[in-house]
Amino acid sequence: MEVKNTVTAEHVHHVDHHDDEHHHESFWTKYIFSQDHKMIAKQYLTLAIVMAFIGMFMSIIFRLQLGFPDTKFGFLESVLGKWGKGGKLDPGFYLALVTIHGTIMVFFVLTAGLSGTFSNLLIPFQVGARDMASGFLNMLSFWFFFLSSVVMLWSVFIETGPAAGGWTVYPPLSALPQAMPGSGFGMTLWLLSMAFFIVQSLMGGINYIVTVLNLRTKGMAMSRLPLTIWAFLITAILGLLTFPVLLAAVLLLVFDRSFGTSFYLSDIFIGGVPLPQTGGSPILYEHLFWFLGHPEVYIVLLPALGLTSEIISTMSRKPIFGYKAMVGSLCAIAFLSCIVWGHHMFVTGMNPFLGTVFTITTLMVAIPSAVKVFNYLATLWRANIQFSPAMCFAIGLVSLFISGGLTGIILGDSALDINVHDTYFVVAHFHVVMGAVATFGMLAGVYHWFPRMFGRMMNKTLGYVHFWFTIISVYGVFFPMHFVGLAGVPRRYYANSAYEGFDYFLSVNQLITVFAIIGGIAQFIFLFNFIYSAFKGKKATQNPWNSTTIEWTSPVGPGIHGNWAGPTPTVYRWPYDYSKPGAEKDFIPQTVPFSETKSSNLPGEE
Amino acid sequence: MTILILLAVVLGVMVLVRLMNIVQLSTQVSGYEETEDDQIRENNWAALGLMVFMIVGLGLTVLMIYVYGSHLLPVSASEHGVSLDKLLNVNWFIIGFVFFATQIVLFYFAHKYRHTKGKKAYFYPMNHKLEIIWTVIPTIVLSILIITGLREWHKILMADKKDAINVQVYGYQFAWITRYSGNDNVLGKSNYKLITDDNPLGLDTSDPAMKDDVYTTGNEMHIPLGKEINFQFNARDVIHSAYFPHFRAQMNLVPGMNTFFSFKPTITTEEMRKITKNEKFDYILLCNKICGVAHYTMAMKVVVDTPEDFKKWVRKQKKAKEIPTTPSMAEEGNINKDVTATL
Structure with missing residues (x-):
C-alpha cells in the first residue's frame, strides 16, 4: 500500500510539471519512440492493421487458386512476378502464402495486434495508473514487434521465397533446405523474426502483469477489476509461461539447420544422399511447438472474450452475469490450455496412451467455455441492449464462439480426430473459433474504445455496413468449409486434382472464395472509417457509452501524459453497477462512493 | 493499366472523403442532432x-x-x-x-x-x-x-493383431511404396543408408526375413477383404501422413520412427462401386501432412480385393530377393529402433 502511494505521489509531482514537459516533446519522442502507453497502443494497432491487410491479401490470392484452379489471373504475374507466371500461382508459393498468412494472422495480428493494442491502452486506463510500469520496456516491446514484422515481410521478397512448411514449420521439412525452396533462407528469416517476436511478447507481458498487480489506483481491489483487465492479466501470464518454450523450439531448430545437430533429425535420406544426423525426433519439436501453440489459441481468444464481456455488459446496461464465474472460467481455460497440446498430435506417432489423457483435458476445456457462453446469454436476458457497431460485433463473437467451440468437441476426441485430422474441417474450426472470434473481439474493441484513443467517434452507419458484410462473409467462408473437411479433403493442397472424389467440392470452394473476396473488400470500409474518423470524425463526449469504468474519466481527446490531470481517481465499487435499482441513472461509475448512492446500495454496501 | 486502377482508387477515396465531409457538415449546419427516436x-x-x-x-x-x-x-x-x-x-x-x-x-x-423507450434492464x-x-x-x-x-x-x-497381415507403407517426396511381408509375415529389416535406385526401401539383404517380401512399383496398392491389416509406416525424408479417408484411418510417417495403424477392410472396391453407384469409384491413400511443393500430388490408389485376387496381384509385384546384395548394417545397431508407437 505504501509503495503504491509513493508511486502516485511521484506521478502527481510529475504531472505538475506536465506543461513544461510538453514543450520538450519532439515529433520523434511523441510519435515514434514514444513511451506513452496510449501512443504505443496506437502504434500496435496501426501496424497490426497493416499486417492484417497483407495477411488477408495473401489469403485471397490462394483462395482464388482453390476456387478457380483452371483460371488464369493476369494480375498475378504483375503482383507476384515469377511466382505467378502466366497468371498461374506457383505451387511452392501457394504453400508460402498459406504459411505466411497463418504466421501473420496468428502472431502479428491476433497476438500482438490484440494484446498489444488493448492491454497497452486499457490496462493503465482501467486500473488507474499513470502509465505502464516501464514505459521504456514498453517502447522496446513495440520496436521489437516492428523489427520482427520487417524481417517477416523481408522474407517474402527473397529469391527462394519465404518459409513454406506451414505456420507450424515442422522439421524435417523446415530443417532441410533440400526438402523445399522455402526451407532455405526464407526459413532462417522466419526463425529470426519469431525470435524477435517472442522477445516483444515477453517484454509486453512482464509489463502488463506488473502494472496490473502493482499500479492499481486507490480502491482498485482485484475484485473490482473490469473483466478486460482480468483477461489481459491471465493472457500475459499464459504468454510468459509458454512463449519461452517456443523460443527453445526455434533455437533447437536453428541448431539443426545450421550447426549439424540432430535434435529433430534422424535416419533421413534426401536429395540422393543419407544424412549423418541420427537419434533426434520430429515429435520433440511438435511437443515443444504445441506447448506454446495451444495456449497461443487462448492468448488470442481470452483478450477478445475480455473485451466482449465489457462491451456486452455496458451496451446491455446490465451487470455481467456471474463476474466471479467469468474470472474463474478465464483462469480455468488458461490452466487447461497448458495441458491439452497433445490433441494436435493424436495421429503423429505420439504414444497413443497419451492421447487418452489429452482427450480428457481437451474436452474439459469445453466446460468453462460453456459457462462463459451461458453467462453471456444470462447477461442479455432482460437487458436493455443498445446496438452500437461494437455491440453487434460482440453478439457476432458469441455466435461464432458457439459455432467454433462446438466443432472442437469432435477434434478434441482422439477417436473422432483420426478421420478429420489435417482436413478442411480443422481449418474451418480454428478459423471460426480462433481467427474470427479474436478478429470480432478486436473490431468490437476498436469501435468501442476508438473515442478513448482518438477523442472522436467512428461513423456508425459505416460500422453497421462493415459488420453485416463481415459476419455474412465469415459464416459464408467457414460454414461450408466444414463439409469440405468432412468429405476428407486435406488442407494445404495446391489443387484437389489427386482424387476425383473431390471434384464435387470445387463448387463449394468457389462459393467460399466469393465470400472471402466480399469479406476482404468489406474490410476497406472499416479502414476508410478508421482513418477518416481518426482525423475528421465527430468529436467524442466524455463518456460516450455511459460506462462505469474509469478510463472515461480521463480528459476526452487523445489523452494527456499521465492520464489524469489531478490525482488518479479513487475507486469505490465494482465496474458493473448498471441499471442498479434505486439509482438515478442506469450506471454508477466506479468513482462514485457508496455514501453518495444511499438509495441504491445493496445490503452490505455501507 | 495499373496506373489507371491506382488513379481510380485514389479518386474514389477522395470522393468518399468529400461525401463524408458533406454529410457531416450538413448535419452540423442544420443543427441536426441524432434524437432518441432515431x-x-x-x-x-x-x-x-x-x-x-x-x-x-x-x-x-x-x-x-x-x-x-x-x-x-x-x-x-x-x-x-x-x-x-x-x-x-x-x-x-x-x-x-x-x-x-x-x-x-x-x-x-x-x-x-x-x-x-423507457426500458430499464433488470439488475x-x-x-x-x-x-x-x-x-x-x-x-x-x-x-x-x-x-x-x-x-x-x-x-x-487394442485391435486383435494376432492374424493380421503386416504391410509397410513407405512415403517419400512425393510417392508411396507398399511392401508386403510374404509367407513369413515378417517385414525384413531395412536401413536408410542402403537406399539406392535398385533398393528404394533400403532393405538389408542379409536378413532372411526380407527374401519373401514384395513391394509395389506402380501407383497402386491392394489389400485383401476381411483380413486385419497391420500397417507399419516409415518415411524416407520428411514427415508424411497416410490418410485413408474411406477407412477412417490416418497415421503420420515420421523419419527415424516406426508408426502403426491397423484396420480390417470390409467392402471390396467392386462392392463400393455399386454402393456409391459410381463405376469409377476408387479408394485412395492421400498424403495429409505438408511435405513439399508437390504435396498435393502424393496419392495412391487403394484397391480392396477378395483374398484370392489379392494373392494373384501380390505375386506380380517386385520381389525383394532380386535386390543386389547390400553390406550388412546389423552391427551399426540402428535397425529396428525401439522408438515405436502403435495404434
Whole structure:
C-alpha cells in the first residue's frame, strides 16, 4: 500500500510539471519512440492493421487458386512476378502464402495486434495508473514487434521465397533446405523474426502483469477489476509461461539447420544422399511447438472474450452475469490450455496412451467455455441492449464462439480426430473459433474504445455496413468449409486434382472464395472509417457509452501524459453497477462512493 | 493499366472523403442532432437484422446438411470405421442440439431485449444455482462423450493383431511404396543408408526375413477383404501422413520412427462401386501432412480385393530377393529402433 502511494505521489509531482514537459516533446519522442502507453497502443494497432491487410491479401490470392484452379489471373504475374507466371500461382508459393498468412494472422495480428493494442491502452486506463510500469520496456516491446514484422515481410521478397512448411514449420521439412525452396533462407528469416517476436511478447507481458498487480489506483481491489483487465492479466501470464518454450523450439531448430545437430533429425535420406544426423525426433519439436501453440489459441481468444464481456455488459446496461464465474472460467481455460497440446498430435506417432489423457483435458476445456457462453446469454436476458457497431460485433463473437467451440468437441476426441485430422474441417474450426472470434473481439474493441484513443467517434452507419458484410462473409467462408473437411479433403493442397472424389467440392470452394473476396473488400470500409474518423470524425463526449469504468474519466481527446490531470481517481465499487435499482441513472461509475448512492446500495454496501 | 486502377482508387477515396465531409457538415449546419427516436429506430433495425440473420442462417444450415450431406464420405469400408461413424453421429446430434438451442436463444434475446423507450434492464448480477446447473450439465454431457470416445479409441488401439497381415507403407517426396511381408509375415529389416535406385526401401539383404517380401512399383496398392491389416509406416525424408479417408484411418510417417495403424477392410472396391453407384469409384491413400511443393500430388490408389485376387496381384509385384546384395548394417545397431508407437 505504501509503495503504491509513493508511486502516485511521484506521478502527481510529475504531472505538475506536465506543461513544461510538453514543450520538450519532439515529433520523434511523441510519435515514434514514444513511451506513452496510449501512443504505443496506437502504434500496435496501426501496424497490426497493416499486417492484417497483407495477411488477408495473401489469403485471397490462394483462395482464388482453390476456387478457380483452371483460371488464369493476369494480375498475378504483375503482383507476384515469377511466382505467378502466366497468371498461374506457383505451387511452392501457394504453400508460402498459406504459411505466411497463418504466421501473420496468428502472431502479428491476433497476438500482438490484440494484446498489444488493448492491454497497452486499457490496462493503465482501467486500473488507474499513470502509465505502464516501464514505459521504456514498453517502447522496446513495440520496436521489437516492428523489427520482427520487417524481417517477416523481408522474407517474402527473397529469391527462394519465404518459409513454406506451414505456420507450424515442422522439421524435417523446415530443417532441410533440400526438402523445399522455402526451407532455405526464407526459413532462417522466419526463425529470426519469431525470435524477435517472442522477445516483444515477453517484454509486453512482464509489463502488463506488473502494472496490473502493482499500479492499481486507490480502491482498485482485484475484485473490482473490469473483466478486460482480468483477461489481459491471465493472457500475459499464459504468454510468459509458454512463449519461452517456443523460443527453445526455434533455437533447437536453428541448431539443426545450421550447426549439424540432430535434435529433430534422424535416419533421413534426401536429395540422393543419407544424412549423418541420427537419434533426434520430429515429435520433440511438435511437443515443444504445441506447448506454446495451444495456449497461443487462448492468448488470442481470452483478450477478445475480455473485451466482449465489457462491451456486452455496458451496451446491455446490465451487470455481467456471474463476474466471479467469468474470472474463474478465464483462469480455468488458461490452466487447461497448458495441458491439452497433445490433441494436435493424436495421429503423429505420439504414444497413443497419451492421447487418452489429452482427450480428457481437451474436452474439459469445453466446460468453462460453456459457462462463459451461458453467462453471456444470462447477461442479455432482460437487458436493455443498445446496438452500437461494437455491440453487434460482440453478439457476432458469441455466435461464432458457439459455432467454433462446438466443432472442437469432435477434434478434441482422439477417436473422432483420426478421420478429420489435417482436413478442411480443422481449418474451418480454428478459423471460426480462433481467427474470427479474436478478429470480432478486436473490431468490437476498436469501435468501442476508438473515442478513448482518438477523442472522436467512428461513423456508425459505416460500422453497421462493415459488420453485416463481415459476419455474412465469415459464416459464408467457414460454414461450408466444414463439409469440405468432412468429405476428407486435406488442407494445404495446391489443387484437389489427386482424387476425383473431390471434384464435387470445387463448387463449394468457389462459393467460399466469393465470400472471402466480399469479406476482404468489406474490410476497406472499416479502414476508410478508421482513418477518416481518426482525423475528421465527430468529436467524442466524455463518456460516450455511459460506462462505469474509469478510463472515461480521463480528459476526452487523445489523452494527456499521465492520464489524469489531478490525482488518479479513487475507486469505490465494482465496474458493473448498471441499471442498479434505486439509482438515478442506469450506471454508477466506479468513482462514485457508496455514501453518495444511499438509495441504491445493496445490503452490505455501507 | 495499373496506373489507371491506382488513379481510380485514389479518386474514389477522395470522393468518399468529400461525401463524408458533406454529410457531416450538413448535419452540423442544420443543427441536426441524432434524437432518441432515431437511435431507437436504428436499434430496432440492428436487432431485426440479427433476428433475420439467425433465421436465414439456421435455414441455410439445414439446407447445407441436406445438400452437402449426401456428398460426404460413403459408408465406412473398415470395421472400426463403422462404429466410429456411429460415435460421430451421436456427437453431431448433441452438438447440433446445443448449436441450434444456443444460437436461437442468443439472437432471440438480442432482439427481444433491445433498447426501447423507457426500458430499464433488470439488475441481475449472479445466481449460484444457475451457475452450478450450467457447469454440471456440460460436465455430465462431456463426460459421456469422453467415455464413449475413449472406449472407441482403445478399441482401435487394442485391435486383435494376432492374424493380421503386416504391410509397410513407405512415403517419400512425393510417392508411396507398399511392401508386403510374404509367407513369413515378417517385414525384413531395412536401413536408410542402403537406399539406392535398385533398393528404394533400403532393405538389408542379409536378413532372411526380407527374401519373401514384395513391394509395389506402380501407383497402386491392394489389400485383401476381411483380413486385419497391420500397417507399419516409415518415411524416407520428411514427415508424411497416410490418410485413408474411406477407412477412417490416418497415421503420420515420421523419419527415424516406426508408426502403426491397423484396420480390417470390409467392402471390396467392386462392392463400393455399386454402393456409391459410381463405376469409377476408387479408394485412395492421400498424403495429409505438408511435405513439399508437390504435396498435393502424393496419392495412391487403394484397391480392396477378395483374398484370392489379392494373392494373384501380390505375386506380380517386385520381389525383394532380386535386390543386389547390400553390406550388412546389423552391427551399426540402428535397425529396428525401439522408438515405436502403435495404434
